[in-house]
Amino acid sequence: MPMKGSGEASLREIDRYDGGVGWIAYPDEDMQRASHAVVGENGGVWVVDPVDAAGLDELLAEYGEVAGVVVLLDRHKRDAAAIATRHDVSVYVPDFMDAVAQELDAPVERVYTDLGESGFGVHELIDNAFWKEAIMYGEHDDTLLVPEALGTAEYFLVGEERIGVHPALRLKPPKRLRRFDPERVLVGHGAGIHEDAGEAIRTAFSGARRRTPRLYAKTVRSMLFG
Numbered sequence: 001m002p003m004k005g006s007g008e009a010s011l012r013e014i015d016r017y018d019g020g021v022g023w024i025a026y027p028d029e030d031m032q033r034a035s036h037a038v039v040g041e042n043g044g045v046w047v048v049d050p051v052d053a054a055g056l057d058e059l060l061a062e063y064g065e066v067a068g069v070v071v072l073l074d075r076h077k078r079d080a081a082a083i084a085t086r087h088d089v090s091v092y093v094p095d096f097m098d099a100v101a102q103e104l105d106a107p108v109e110r111v112y113t114d115l116g117e118s119g120f121g122v123h124e125l126i127d128n129a130f131w132k133e134a135i136m137y138g139e140h141d142d143t144l145l146v147p148e149a150l151g152t153a154e155y156f157l158v159g160e161e162r163i164g165v166h167p168a169l170r171l172k173p174p175k176r177l178r179r180f181d182p183e184r185v186l187v188g189h190g191a192g193i194h195e196d197a198g199e200a201i202r203t204a205f206s207g208a209r210r211r212t213p214r215l216y217a218k219t220v221r222s223m224l225f226g
Helices: 056-061 080-087 098-103 175-179 197-206 212-225
Strands: 012-017 020-024 034-039 045-048 066-070 091-094 108-111 120-127 132-138 143-146 184-187
Antiparallel strands (some): 020 034
16 A cells, blocks of 8 residues: 555545544555544534545535634645635644745635634644644544644554554653543544543553554564565
8 A cells, every 4th residue: 555645535534523524535545644624612614634535525514614724734734725725715824834834825824822713722732843733622522633743543553552652753752742631632644532532642652652662663564564
């Protein structure tokens, strides 16, 4: 299977719940790039780090009218501009991601803390020359969205983990995630966790460093032997 799919997408739905839905546009790719649409506290659909696919607009319409598109990771511009243009809305970008805002061919709104009147807050997680990531949390439905630092795709996981710290962050996981104990966590790679999400996050952090050699060995074996 390719790391990243291309060509005609074949949308597979994931993470459906009352307040949102997720999808993977290329289900056979190794990266398992996941996108989400979440409903704001007062209605309106917010589309997060989206990869476009046939049938997406019909899926979004089940939850209401699109209020905006959100980019939470500097590497996740994906199809944000195209989807925002199609729905005549802006792309919302965290204030510390200047380069991302400049590269989007669509109207851009900067986010400082509150995502409009959605009830979701956007919080800086990582900000350095190589990696800029924000997370998004809504108290109204106790949902946490983490685009990259956590994931459930196979290359994030080892041992008993249901969700894992990104391989590049395992030796120094971002501490700010520890304060969240959400009902569910949605991630940018793989399906989300909808039961005991807080416990899954704590398990991922408590053994991240200790399990790193096992994860790296697993990755090497996968690359060598498929």
